[in-house]
Amino acid sequence: MSTETITYDDVDDPLLEMRDVTAGYGNTTVIHDVNVTVGDGEIACLIGPNGSGKSTLMKSIYGFADVFEGRVRLGGEDVTGRSPQDNLRAGMSYVLQDASVFPGMSVHENMLMGGYVFDDDSRARKRAEELYDEFPRLGDLREQRAGSLSGGQRRLLELARALMVEPDVMMLDEPSIGLEPRYIDQVFERIQQLNDLGTTILLVEQNAEKGLSVADRGFVLASGEIKFTGSGTELLNDEEVGRLYLGG
Amino acid sequence: MAFAQFVVNGLLVGALFAAVAVGFALIWGVVDIINLAHGEMVMLGGYASYWTITLVNGSPTASPGLALASVPVAVAVLFVVGYALQRFVVSHVIGTDLFLTLLVTFGLSILIQQLGLQAFSADPRTISVQFAEQSLDIAGLVVPKVKLIAFVGAVALTIALFAFMKRTRTGRAIRAVSQNDEAAALVGIDVEHVRAVTFGLSSAIAGGAGAFVAMILNIQPQMGLIYTLKSFVIVVFGGIGSVPGALVGGLLLGTVEELTAGFVSSKWTLAVSFTLLIVLLVVKPQGLFGEGMGGEAE
Numbered sequence: 001m002s003t004e005t006i007t008y009d010d011v012d013d014p015l016l017e018m019r020d021v022t023a024g025y026g027n028t029t030v031i032h033d034v035n036v037t038v039g040d041g042e043i044a045c046l047i048g049p050n051g052s053g054k055s056t057l058m059k060s061i062y063g064f065a066d067v068f069e070g071r072v073r074l075g076g077e078d079v080t081g082r083s084p085q086d087n088l089r090a091g092m093s094y095v096l097q098d099a100s101v102f103p104g105m106s107v108h109e110n111m112l113m114g115g116y117v118f119d120d121d122s123r124a125r126k127r128a129e130e131l132y133d134e135f136p137r138l139g140d141l142r143e144q145r146a147g148s149l150s151g152g153q154r155r156l157l158e159l160a161r162a163l164m165v166e167p168d169v170m171m172l173d174e175p176s177i178g179l180e181p182r183y184i185d186q187v188f189e190r191i192q193q194l195n196d197l198g199t200t201i202l203l204v205e206q207n208a209e210k211g212l213s214v215a216d217r218g219f220v221l222a223s224g225e226i227k228f229t230g231s232g233t234e235l236l237n238d239e240e241v242g243r244l245y246l247g248g
Numbered sequence: 249m250a251f252a253q254f255v256v257n258g259l260l261v262g263a264l265f266a267a268v269a270v271g272f273a274l275i276w277g278v279v280d281i282i283n284l285a286h287g288e289m290v291m292l293g294g295y296a297s298y299w300t301i302t303l304v305n306g307s308p309t310a311s312p313g314l315a316l317a318s319v320p321v322a323v324a325v326l327f328v329v330g331y332a333l334q335r336f337v338v339s340h341v342i343g344t345d346l347f348l349t350l351l352v353t354f355g356l357s358i359l360i361q362q363l364g365l366q367a368f369s370a371d372p373r374t375i376s377v378q379f380a381e382q383s384l385d386i387a388g389l390v391v392p393k394v395k396l397i398a399f400v401g402a403v404a405l406t407i408a409l410f411a412f413m414k415r416t417r418t419g420r421a422i423r424a425v426s427q428n429d430e431a432a433a434l435v436g437i438d439v440e441h442v443r444a445v446t447f448g449l450s451s452a453i454a455g456g457a458g459a460f461v462a463m464i465l466n467i468q469p470q471m472g473l474i475y476t477l478k479s480f481v482i483v484v485f486g487g488i489g490s491v492p493g494a495l496v497g498g499l500l501l502g503t504v505e506e507l508t509a510g511f512v513s514s515k516w517t518l519a520v521s522f523t524l525l526i527v528l529l530v531v532k533p534q535g536l537f538g539e540g541m542g543g544e545a546e
Contacts, residue, residue, distance in 0.1 A: 064433070085436040100431035102424050113424055117436040121417065161435070 011217075014073075015040040015200050016061070016092075016169050021070035023060035029068060030056040031224040038169070038217065043191070043201040045215035045232060047208040047245055053224040054204040055097060058171045061202075062087055062094045074169065088117045091168035095158045097177060097204070103147030107138055110146050110157055114164030127164050135160045152183035159190060169200040176207050188214055208246050212236045220245055253389055254510040255503055260395040261464075262502020265478050267402035267457040269486070269494040270409055271450035272479035276488055278426040278446040281338060281349050285356040286479055287472025289326055289451040291364060293458025294467035296322040298373055309376045312397065315463055318375075319401060322459040323452045330451025334444040342443070357472060364469030372466035398460035405456045406495050409449065413491065422446050477518075481525045487535030496536060 016038040024030040031053040038044040046054050059065035061072050063084050072080045074090060084094075102110050108128065115124025132139030138160055141149065146157060155175065162170055175191065176184040184207070192214055195201050205211025212218045215232030220241060228241055235241050272286045297318040301310045310318070337356065341349050377394045384391045413419035424432040425442045433439050454475075461467060482501050486493025504524065505517040512520075528535070 083438075084433055085438065088436045094434060096430065096434060098430070100428060100434055102427040102431060104427050105423065109420070113420065113432075113435045116417075116421065116424075 011037045011039040013040040014038070015042075015075055016202060017071075017073040018057070018061065019071045019073070021057075021060060021067055021072060023056060023065050023067045023070075025056075025065055029224070030065070031060065031221070033070070034221075034224075034226055036219055036226065038200055038202050040168075041195070041198060041200055042216040043195050043203060043214055043232075044217040044219065045203045045205055045208075045211040046219045046221055047205060047211060047235075048221035048227075049245070050206075052221045054221055055173055056224075057221065058094065058173055058202070058204060061171065062092065085117055088165050088167075091165065092171070093162040093165055093167040093169075094171045095162045095173060095175065097173040099154060101146040101149070101154050101157055101161075103145065105146055106143050107146055107149070107157055108142040111138075111142075111161055111164060114161035117165065124164065127166070131160045131163055134163075151178055152180065152186070155179060155183065155187060156190075159187070163194070167199060169202065170194065171202045171204075173204045174206055175203065176205065176210065184210065209236065249388060250510065251507075254506045256389050256391060257395075257510075258503030258506030259499055260391070260399045260502070261506065262499040263399045263402040263406075264457050264460055264464075264498075265475075265482055265502050266495045266498020267405045267460075268454050268475050269479040269482035269498050270406050270491050271453040271457075272476070273483045273486065273488070273491060273494040274409070274422075274446055274450045274453075276483060277490075278422055279334070279338070279342060279443050281342065281353065282346075282480075283338075283447075283450070284350060284353040284476055285333075285360060285472070286353075286450070286454055287475035287477075288357050288360040288364075289330065289454035289472075290458035290461060290475045291467060291469060291472045292329060292360070293322040293326050293455025294462035294471075295364070295368055295373075295458075296325045296455060297459030298375055298462050298467065301375055308373060309378060312377055312379065312393075315375060315377045316397070316401070319456050319459045322455040323405075326455025326458075327448040327452035329448075329455075331444045331448035333451070334447030335440070338447065339440060339443065357476070361469050361472065368469055370468055370470070372468045373462070374466050375462045377463050392464075394463050398464050401460050402457055403495075405453050406491070409453055410491050412449070418442070418445060422449075478521070481521050484525055484535055485528060487537040490535065490537040493535055493537030 014037045018034050018036040021034045022029055022032050034057060046057065048054050056065050060067050063082055067080050071078055074092060079087060102113060111128040111131065112124045115127055118124050135156060138156060141153065149157065175187050179187065188210060191201060203211055212232040212235050218230055218232045218235040219226055220228040228235060268290055272283060275281055275283045298308055300318040300321045301314060302308050304314060333356065338352065341352050379393045382393060384393060413423060421437045421442045424437055425439055429439050478501060482494055482497035485500060486497030501521055505521060508517045508520045
């Protein structure tokens with residue numbers, strides 16, 4: 001198992017690609033020469049120790065961090081440094097690690113904010129209703145202030161809100177963080193369902209075993225560099241990865 | 249009867265304080281800046297209205313219609329001024345030290361005053377609004393028509409802002425930025441633009457209030473400080489970032505000041521206002537309607 005095991009050239013139908021990306025914030029470089037490719041319809045999981053640059057990698061794709069070198073492509077199109085607005089319109093959405101609901105707004109208002117990039121509100125309202133059918137619990141809570149939701153409900157709202165734009169690719173940063181075990185399973189079931197419906201998922205997960213178990217492809221990031229790549233199963237079974245990053 | 253008259257006077261002038269303070273609250277809640285140049289937006293609004301009327305009429309004397317027509321001009325001019333100030337100056341210190349943001353807006357305040365002195369001179373000016381009868385007599389209470397217009401106008405500005413925040417897409421974006429700016433960027437809101445629009449709206453409502461101030465009081469380039477101070481008191485009264493709180497706080501402050509001036513002395517109005525502020529900060533630091541420091545703009 002090594003960085004050569006699977007490279008971006010091995011992916012038949014790449015949807016999201018990072019080529020030789022060096023990125024960070026202002027004068028600080030966090031990730032170096034990173035190559036990541038996620039195929040259309042795949043779940044890819046990025047694992048690594050705290051401070052390794054996992055969140056920065058996602059932020060550099062979405063336009064929240066500065067890309068100093070290299071290119072990011074979505075569906076073959078160069079999207080390096082593109083704004084979040086344009087990324088959303090192009091079919092990419094992102095769920096942050098930290099609580100990202102609007103606490104003073106109702107669940108429904110939060111959902112509508114997920115469709116902020118739509119030109120007309122009626123489209124957002126229609127899409128929200130569709131998602132309430134998929135997430136009935138959220139429909140029941142639609143008038144409740146998001147700030148009063150439990151951690152699991154809030155995570156569900158963040159996921160549903162990110163689906164407002166019907167993304168082709170969805171990036172999830174630590175979806176299980178801070179959740180009770182019963183909610184963790186629900187969140188991963190939901191991720192699997194979304195993927196079954198055709199959404200490509202790039203996942204950062206501290207619970208590495210859980211993340212890799214659902215992943216078609218995995219990446220291990222340490223000190224801002226990709227150290228290992230492989231299928232989720234390969235990484236789970238790799239002794240060195242297990243010893244260094246899975247506590248095995 | 250004197251008590252009722254002072255209360256009426258207080259409510260009439262308090263609505264203007266409220267309109268000014270609503271803008272102050274908005275910037276504090278959304279941009280997280282205590283804008284010490286806010287009073288200067290009132291001053292500039294007063295001059296925008298004054299010069300509009302003077303250019304149209306050849307003198308600062310206006311019919312009620314012309315006086316009212318000058319208000320949207322002040323609102324529009326101050327929106328542009330506020331937007332530009334945020335985009336080109338204040339945006340560079342957002343998220344830095346509170347002391348730095350205070351210094352920058354204080355510097356802006358002094359700069360605008362000096363530019364005002366150069367442009368308009370220190371002479372006090374006022375807009376003279378012509379009515380056949382200057383006052384109404386309502387149940388024995390004297391209500392000056394020009395103050396009634398200013399009251400209605402100030403309340404209308406405040407309600408319009410409240411409706412804008414609740415019902416428009418941009419209003420929702422402003423509320424989103426005030427609650428969680430990173431999440432706002434996540435859903436595709438251009439946070440810097442929204443902050444500049446917020447600064448523009450805040451300045452616009454202060455400018456509109458300034459136009460009404462110019463109809464009932466003298467304006468001069470160094471008048472801004474007192475409006476900034478009163479806004480601060482009102483916003484803390486009402487609750488940081490709360491637009492309805494600022495409206496109620498403004499009416500309350502106006503009433504308290506008029507009662508103090510009427511029954512004690514006008515020299516004591518600021519002392520009484522700030523004493524109330526201190527008491528409120530000790531007893532109910534979140535204000536009457538707010539969520540405390542860092543509360544959201546609604």
